Amino acid sequence: MAASDTAAVDKRRVILDAAVRVFARQGFHTCRVSDIADEAGVAYGLVYHYFSSKDQILDTLFLERWGVMLRAIAEADAAERAPRDKLRAIAGFIVESYRHDPELMKVIIVEVTRAANTFGRTHLAQIREAYEQIGAIVARAQADGVFRSEITPEFAALAFYGLIEQVLTGWIFDSAPVRDDELERAKGLIVETICRGLER
Amino acid sequence: MAASDTAAVDKRRVILDAAVRVFARQGFHTCRVSDIADEAGVAYGLVYHYFSSKDQILDTLFLERWGVMLRAIAEADAAERAPRDKLRAIAGFIVESYRHDPELMKVIIVEVTRAANTFGRTHLAQIREAYEQIGAIVARAQADGVFRSEITPEFAALAFYGLIEQVLTGWIFDSAPVRDDELERAKGLIVETICRGLER
Amino acid sequence: MAASDTAAVDKRRVILDAAVRVFARQGFHTCRVSDIADEAGVAYGLVYHYFSSKDQILDTLFLERWGVMLRAIAEADAAERAPRDKLRAIAGFIVESYRHDPELMKVIIVEVTRAANTFGRTHLAQIREAYEQIGAIVARAQADGVFRSEITPEFAALAFYGLIEQVLTGWIFDSAPVRDDELERAKGLIVETICRGLER
């Protein structure tokens, strides 16, 4: 394949990226499939050539991104470092994900992880997987005596991940884009807030 | 009111209560107005006699309950007590609200406070009012030297309210009803987790 | 109900009657639900208020009419008369059905009894019920020695009902309406053709 072909567009990708923008702007339930096609600059039917339904587009976006996050959490845990640093790495990764693609994160949080009746339920197992990984980090820190044991690992994971999601939700609700220094500051505050409650 | 009238039902209330159950079970977007009428045992059209739209039913449910909560927060703050006890009162009130009517709380959280594109945006001012009240408590505690100042009041409010909502979300996603001792335990953990991070 | 209310229209009936005309004119697969609504002079949605799907409209038309026919066959058999006269009564009834409502008969034959892949298969049991009733008449005539036994009752029923349907199909394919004397003549020919083959 010639170098000039590098520019060849992957229409499937174009549609997924367009869907992120449309879902973020209008919400999953409020947008129409034609909005996605228009945003992507492709014909209506092509959306259905690549995806079997509007639902499946969101499923795909979620699973793609969530898989990346689960791997990032696993990596954060694998490294040899203090529990607080592991949590900092995780919080940092998620905040960076937001910096890099705030629309995608908005879609995933608003339309999936917090949608208890629809996609949240569908992907419950995946979502809980993240909680469990974080809980495992806490549990080990407790076994090592670094964290105190008054708070269960499950609850700690809930508090940690919940705080991150809440911070992101605040940004999501904001109309103005978030400043870089706010992003940096948030990383520190999240870890500080949670770890002070956990450390001996 | 005569004794015989005691049984007279307030149809408007019946419809609102039915809407809570239907919204909780099926979600706002997935249910139909006729589902609400059926659940309430009233005729289709009567829903529109009392409410101007499906949206307005949810608006009503939210504003009713949110007003109660804002007053409860204000009261918790008004009393003469330590910041930690004020936060405990607030967390306690919200958890008790869940114990008393989990379906209503599910609807409010899932369909409003986390719905960034629809009702969440509509009621943004109301929602932020709660954050601000909590933030004010923290700010005053910091001014009094009870809480340290590394964490801004806004962030502290976010973390506090966010943790509560996350705990409730965990229960909402669960299929089984929550046991009483879990509810009690959660109150303590929420306050403990957050205050350890805030107190000097 | 006042006499003036007699004119109150049963919209469900109006829709069914319109559907007959539309199905007859355009065919079930080629027409749109909006064509039926237009023909009936009602709003699109009302069709779905009374029927759950386009299919169900045809099902209803078929079952209504087929039930009438099965009862007519049973009555023809119940009367005390020669087998040939019973068959004449049945052929007469079906031909009269065509005279009375040729469009309905066209729809039932073209879209149901001959649609082996779709509605014909759905209503196979009902369709076979007619064959069996006719077969029973033949069988009894054979037992009584009026008809010879070389031809099985099942085959005789097939031939009899098949000839009727074929005659009607010929008319259906015709563009011109059938003259009354043709209808009368057909009754005699059908019975004559079949009974000569059956009688001793």
Add this chain to the structure above:
Amino acid sequence: MAASDTAAVDKRRVILDAAVRVFARQGFHTCRVSDIADEAGVAYGLVYHYFSSKDQILDTLFLERWGVMLRAIAEADAAERAPRDKLRAIAGFIVESYRHDPELMKVIIVEVTRAANTFGRTHLAQIREAYEQIGAIVARAQADGVFRSEITPEFAALAFYGLIEQVLTGWIFDSAPVRDDELERAKGLIVETICRGLER
């Protein structure tokens, strides 16, 4: 043609044969062009290389087969034999056609000769050609005094061809394949039933 070419497949033929199976299984209206391509094991677009439309595939199948049948009828008539034997030859040919390729016969009967609104109307002239050939045999038999004249040749042709088609339709509706002895028996019964009604 070289020996090595013997294995060369005629893709057009492959597509036609696949279409027969797909039309028989799912019905013309219910199947998609892609189903035919899949069944044939060829690419989607190739269907449109050989045929201008989905309709044209069915037209081709019908005209191919119907032409064979018309020639068979003409041959049956050309031979020097009794009218009854001519009709026997015709019935035999059609029943043998069914034995040889039941799916093709199903498609032709269900989707064309009985589809009064669509293909049946398109090919009306071809279909009537068969009736007329049969009618001509009867007419000549009547002129020769072998058949009686009470029944018009047109009606006799209708009854004869109609009975054959009805017998085949019975088989088509059956889920089980037809046994050979049933096929043989049917040939005799068809001729016997009709000729007894026609012969002096």
Add this chain to the structure above:
DNA sequence: CATGAATGAGACTTCATTCAT
């Protein structure tokens, strides 16, 4: 207050057909 028939805009999805390679 109460009923539920009636309205009609709108959304998803399908699929025959075209076309660039």
Add this chain to the structure above:
DNA sequence: TATGAATGAAGTCTCATTCAT
């Protein structure tokens, strides 16, 4: 000849809302 991505018109069904009674 062969491929399958791309197109977009069309159709079914849903459902919030209105209205006559």
